[in-house]
Amino acid sequence: MNQLFPIFVKLNQIDTLLVGGGKVALEKFQALISNDESLKLTIVTREIIPEFEELLQNYAQIQLNIRPFAPDDLTDKQLVIAATNNIELNEQLRNLTRQNNILFNAADKPELCDFYLGSIVKKGNLKIAISTNGKSPTIAKRVKELLNDLLPEEIDETLSLMSTYREQLRGDFEYKVKQLNEHTKNILRYER
Known part of the structure; x- marks a missing residue:
């Protein structure tokens, strides 16, 4: 049964931490930035792919730390997204965020998540979030395409x-x- 409660978060009013610097982290970053270019974001990663680092040069307000994650990175954060393939780190982040009442998402690990990043349909001020309860991002993508085609531009x-x-x-x-x-x-x- 789908018990998710959809909300829309004002990313420019909360402090978000993204852990990771690879392709999946880049994808999560693009999802965040496409919804609010003024978001308050800190990125912590041991290494970063060149295209991600290059893209970040366009966003002076985003803090990039190329170093291992430290528990102090959670200070004043309300939202944490883990985009790493490090199982131990993801579980450490899950435990620390739970202890500190911080909402947590681990890419491709629905069992660790407090929330999911859904597919988004945007037509100006209209925004529709689509979730499959973590079951199939591909189906969510197809529904997004359908709604984009159905909704009038005006x-x-x-x-x-x-x-x-x-x-x-x-x-x-x-x-x-x-x-x-x-x-x-x-x-x-x-x-x-």
Whole structure:
């Protein structure tokens, strides 16, 4: 049973640690940076692949430490992502994050994770997260492709108009919800 609770995290308001410097770490970094270029991120890795190091030169706010992980690296962190193939290090990180109440993700190790990085569909201000409960990232990718094709490009313009309309509405919460529901019921019509 899928018991995941989807949330959207403001990466520029929390301190995140990424442990690793290989291709998987680069992939995780790209997922993070594509959602918020102003994220607060520290990277710790023994070594880093050249394309990752080169990409990081575009992000002055990101702190890169090329050295082994130390428990002090967790100080003031709220989110930790491990992208290493070091089983012992991943388990150490899991234990330390649990002791310090820090949310943890280990790439390709769902049993160690507090959260998963889902596939993301973005159309302007609309963002849809897709999860398969850690079972199949490939299926999540296919659903992402489907939604990208189905959602109209002008959805962001519609969102802006709805935001303006919502701000103009007067009345209590229930009235506003009723009006917004009525106004949006035909926006994404499709035939079944």
